[in-house]
Amino acid sequence: MADRSTNKLGRRAFLAGSAAALASPALAQDVNGAGTTEIERELNSAVRRNISSFRTLDWQPYFSNLSGGAILVDLSSRALHYWQETGTYHLYPCSVPLTEDLTRRGRTSVTLKDPSPDWRPTPSMKKRNPEWPDYVGPGPDNPLGTRSMHLSWQYYRIHGTHDTRKIGRRSSNGCIGLYNEHVEELYEMVQVGAQVLLI
Known part of the structure; x- marks a missing residue:
């Protein structure tokens, strides 16, 4: 028994x-x-x-050096890779543009770091979504989250988001989105002038 x-x-x-x-x-x-x-x-x-999609990568196939740091965004795997000048490596899940026509690929750089972003829809966003507000100030309802890094391409940014459901998905209007805690960490490390490559 x-x-x-x-x-x-x-x-x-x-x-x-x-x-x-x-x-x-x-x-x-x-x-x-x-x-x-x-x-x-x-x-x-x-x-x-x-x-x-979250495998680690080496920087050498994508950049000739790490001067100023280097960001690689892999749009298909929805991952942002960052190498500091020292070679220290960081990997973050991200959101990417909804459609191919909103997607931009190629080389750019960080031109401005915004510690308290406000948001205005672009003209094309407003045309697609006329019900959207014309302006959202910094704070909890801001679509750019708690930090934003402007790229040399007009209207394109790497930024945070309060809507965590978007991360790992095709969900943006062109920008690269990160969890707020990740964008805050990245923001502290990235220098203006850092190389950025979207593939």
Whole structure:
């Protein structure tokens, strides 16, 4: 009798443990597959697709130097990579433009750092969305979040957002959006003149 209850408990513990493993975040999984069980290997093949966009990159294929720091935005993987002049590397999930016609690729640079951004819709945004306000001052309702870095392209910025649902998605009108805590961290490191490449 004792053996049966122990056996039931063992089965329950195994099922609970399996459910916990399935529910655990993708980043907690061992994506290398070394020393994993068959179930973990199956999970990892699915997990790879989910986190492949957040693989680390080297700066050399994209920049000739790190003078002033370098930002690479990978629009397809929705990730922003930043290398400080020292080579220290940072990786952030981001939001990217909704459609290809709103997307701009190529080389630009940071021209202005705004510690308390206000927002005005561009003429094309206002045309598409006439109900939008003409102006939103700094604060909790500001679409640019808590920090903004202007690029040399008119109307394009790297900025924060209070709408965290947008991160990791095609959701912007052309800008690159970050979680507010990430844009605040990046803002402190980035210098005006930093190289920026959108691919």
